[in-house]
Amino acid sequence: MQKSEIKTYKDIPQVEKILAWGELTEYVQKYSRPLVTIVVRKAVEDLRTRIKDGKTSDRAKLLKSITRELDKIRFELTNKVINATGIVVHTNLGRAPLGEKTFERLKDKISGYSSLEFDVLKGERGSRGSYLFELLSAMTGAEAGIAVNNNAAAVMLILNTFGLNKKCVVSRGEQVQIGGGFRMPEVATRSGVNLIEVGTTNRTVIDDYRDAVDDETSILFKVHLSNFRLVGFTEETSLKELVALGKEKGLTVVHDLGSGAFVDTSEFGLGREPTIQDSLMAGADLVCFSGDKLLGGPQAGMILGKKEKVAAVKKNPLYRTVRLDKMVIAILEELILSYMKSDYENIPAIALLSADNDELRKRAEKIRTALKDLKNEIEVVETEAFCGGGSLPEESFPSVGIKVIDSKVTDLAKRLRMNNPPLIGRIKDDQLILDIRTIFPHEDKIVIEALQRALE
Template identity: 45%
Template sequence: MSDPSLVEVSGLYPRTFIVDEARRTLTAIRASIGNDRAASVDLTSGVIAKSIVDSVASRWGLSPTRVINATGVILHTNLGRAPLSEDAANAARRAALGYSDLEYDIETAGRGSRHAHVSSLLSTVTGAQAGIAVNNNAAAALLALSTLAGHGGDVIVSRSEAVEIGGGFRVPDVMAQSGAKLVDVGTTNRTYARDYESAIGPNTAAILKVHRSNFAISGFVHEDPLTDIVAVAKRHNIPLIHDLGSGCLVDMSVYGVKHEPTVQESINAGAHLTLFSGDKLLGGPQAGIVVGEAELVGRVSRHPLARAVRIDKMTLAALNATLRSYVRGVATDELPTLRMMAVTLDELDDVAKQWSLEIESEVSDGRTAIGGGSAPGQTLPTRRLMISAEILAETIAEQMRSHSPPVIGRIEDERFYIDPRTVLPEERGIVTEALASIAKSAKLRES
């Protein structure tokens, strides 16, 4: 316990934590020796002390750990999807550090609604009559279905839209959880408005349209326009719920990505309720957003389940700031997700070439994925760095992850790549430092 590294860490964590980790580490070393693996175990005191320190930091340090996304996947689900804008992060921090008018009406001194902080903004940017936010889009879907069909009502869904998204989340499962009964229509590749109309009966509570935001069907396919299906719903006085999933507010084609249906298009087509995520193409915090007709949005917000899935004050503040970027017309300038899509190839080439000065490498063409269950199959051109030094790709990846903060790249065809498109401008210098560190280590081994 007298090793300098252990003395230093003892000022950060209680001594009992460090002693416990020291015992675990020594027990593991003894087990290795007992398993005839002593030759592979470094028993020098400095190495053992470092192992203890690393174990303490891993077990008791701050978490989640900040990482640099150099994978070439913009909305990387495992890395937290959309990074927040500076305004959104500051708004969340202000909400966290003190009190706020979360559910307080300053003018009347009475109780207010947390939905008031985003409802008018959502109406402004989408054209909907009203809007609310909950903690994620799966919750939004569950809440909407529970409100409109939770009494055992039938909900009509195209067979091609009873989808599964990440984590095993399936539309049929959430529908069953809500109390609704699924009625699937059409076929996997072709569904018509008349299919929905033929399935309507006395127990029909809603029609659900689900945008296939994480996969695509091509070839001999047909899908009637949303307006035709809305017309069916309105003829029978049945609400239509449109789950957009990734849900964008801008035309993605301006960034070179195939057009994705926007929330505004859904509202203009007549959807009664439109659901979408906050942390995908919107570029904000994790949230599920419900917009649409005021009467239906009001019913959804008053459902008992709404309290169980309500949004917290920090996320609400960040979402408010994100939406204000759209209202002010500066979303592409302020939101990192949209900035990554908009950055030019010339700038990416310059960054990659600057990195190449640090280590034996090559700059080559590549493709950046949108990711996050958004714009399926769509990629953007990029210029990326391939490390060509005589080091195994797995070894380079491990060394980059060992940097502080870790730099997460990508292995393809046994080569390690880093894509500057997904690295925030203020983090490019960190990648430079990590590459320089690897190059220095390689030279020391050679000498």
Template identity: 45%
Template structure:
């Protein structure tokens, strides 16, 4: 085949129009035709295409490829995924799945208007903060609350509003980097605050903070090491000790929990994760935490604490740039109401997964393995360990049950690729040339789809 064998743009476009969806714009068709012909010319120039084809056959093949190209481009980029990795708060897969109540609340306000900033009782302009503040203060014991678009934004807003041009005291062991290159020293510098490190990487005492306070000190900042753990010869000043120091000098104490939680994790065999209400009770003046990690709601950064500090944050110009939209507020409100009603374990998927009993996981794994075996797929039930993920509870795992699948002649990598590229996409683990599916993170309503995808991909 040579470049002379290629059809003209108009000739190929004519064939494509006859086969394409009639709602597709002409400009989209022409652009795709040009792109397909350009790609083929490039392959010819590189010597990758040598075999000639009859003109009509070539035309038909190119038209099919153009339509496939457009179909791929028009398909949504953000798509549902079955998470069989066993990582509950999987950052790359969107973190916390939302509860039925949260999804319903978001769907209810999305299509039309809402009272986002309108007081229905007084008939006057209202504030979007009221939808969440009462719930957050009730659950945490704080005086006031504010929600922004993620916890990194919450920390940055606090630093910018309360510490710009002044000093912030941080333990050397807490000047950390979290996901995405978010480094506490860099954030402090960007906010205009000056970092004052105290103590050592592994041992810091309350007296170290006390000795570093000057007239330029704006706050004491405690950063929870969400995604790593120091062990061995270590010491960290307690929040209550830091609160005593901060109160003695009249400076605020800010506690960045990263994930944060409103429920205890120890009853599930996990290490204790800092609880927001405990930070407030211990004397923190401001606490920041995430909406889409252990809280189990949509992405948000939540700030709770003293009313005077929250008021300062609300007045800062950046607060408007970081505010939440109506659908996120609706989903977060519904999530918080599950906690207020005492139904978080039953209604919020993250906590449903954390608290899932092993016998139930065992039964589900056996049913999945049997369904796969009936479809001619070699599958076996095997114990495994699930992780919390999302920068929460580093190194902590939960006993779980999964299904191992022998991929057959196609091999593990090819089978995994087929599962990733299908609808719905399936993400699992590969171990010893087997695909492994942890049932803890697979919804009961996803099992049939998982069987179908494996059957079709094998």
């Protein structure tokens, strides 16, 4: 028997000896000895099963099985990826992309200590996120504002504050399901409210709400249908109508805006998504929305509205369980300052949505020219891009992409995903499309190199 051949249990090297193999040194340095040990033990257990089934192995095969699993770790960890799907706010790719300038300015803020809960001017304990909340009000015109770690938390906190053991009236047609299988009715019920559905799936009028209000009612709740559309024979009660009813009956009117657009999306050739300002001007007591969708920031849930209502939410003991950490606060501060300075280039989601097609076409032509010597046919094509993130679900808008013609397009897409960083495109009509709109200009060179390696 050759020294490396493994036929019996006794031939299997000890885990400690395998960990000492020189081929695994780099993995230990990169991923830690405990993590590599887990992978090695799993490979040894698999090998024992193989031997039990009458199969054999050797050192080279065992090593390959270990390194194959270790190489997967790079892709299982959170990675930077190049988004060539044409979906700007891509739920699976981190939703709204964050700006590089933002992180350059944040280096000093988020490393070491920070003034998270310290008032530097007064030299005493401060309030976490206090200036962020002032910025939110200044940007939107709201009387007051706070932020928590996501919009579902914002909804739950609001409903718990004003509707605990009371009734909350909502249209049956607005009982939406959000990402990850979570349903808003379930989130609302967990907040402690008694959710009262009114109207029908396709039609809800103001009298439906009025008829449901009684002495136990505390909230009129409106949910923006950001991730789907009702079309055909439909009718929806406006926020202004709900506000009028709320004032008449002394009820808190809450608008879950969902995607949270601050700028008018019709300026990008899209349908008009309701804005934060629209909801506030309509008179809603509280408006909540996501920070990482059309707003273009990190995951967060914003709560804006009447001063006394926001103050009540902040006093809720549950607020501490969903409050923001120092990194998200710092990023949001930079984001809002960018909005207030109209520095949309530092808000990538807005910059990508508003990118000029002529410029995209020039970049696509440069990429095609750089790849002209490859055997595969590569074309510059007109494409359709999307907002994504549950915003404007039926809306697409013109974009420009590169079409790569390959007989094994699925294999090509996989090779590009194995690139460092992974390059994620989309397959349409058995051809690979790389949409330039969601590729940042500084990534064009990486795209060229990735395609050269994948197609050589």
